[in-house]
Amino acid sequence: MAPSTVFLEPDNLLTPKEKNKLRKPVVEKMRRDRINSSIEQLKLLLEKEFQRHQPNSKLEKADILEMTVSYLKQQSQLQMKRSFHKSSQFDFREGYSRCLQEAFNFLSLHKVRTETQTKLLSHFQK
Secondary structure, eight states, X not given: OOOOOOOOOOGGGSOHHHXXXXXXXXXXXXXXXXXXXXXXXXXXXTHHHHHHHSTTOOOOHHHHHHHHHHHHHHHHHHHHHHXXXXXXXXXXXXXXXXXXXXXXXXXXXXXXXXXXXXXHHHHXXX
């Protein structure tokens, strides 16, 4: 078979439409490569999590994406629970501090110091 020759026109002779037609497969391959690279990075980052759910199995790209979404949702819920717990602890401490201050103010208004008032103040300070 005789070698075939392909005649490539210089860039300035191609119309913009023809340039786009030639460029499109290259751009599409670059896009697919970026997607595949990102999926592979997710797989490496969450490898332990994947092994826990599906040990010794080859994961498809869709599996990796679904498990990543599931893992991120789970982490988000845990973070929300932690922040709620922290805010409720903060609210409790703030409420306790206000209550303690009110009790001190009330007890300080009464000039007579009884043994009960002294014990109560001592208890609050602990």
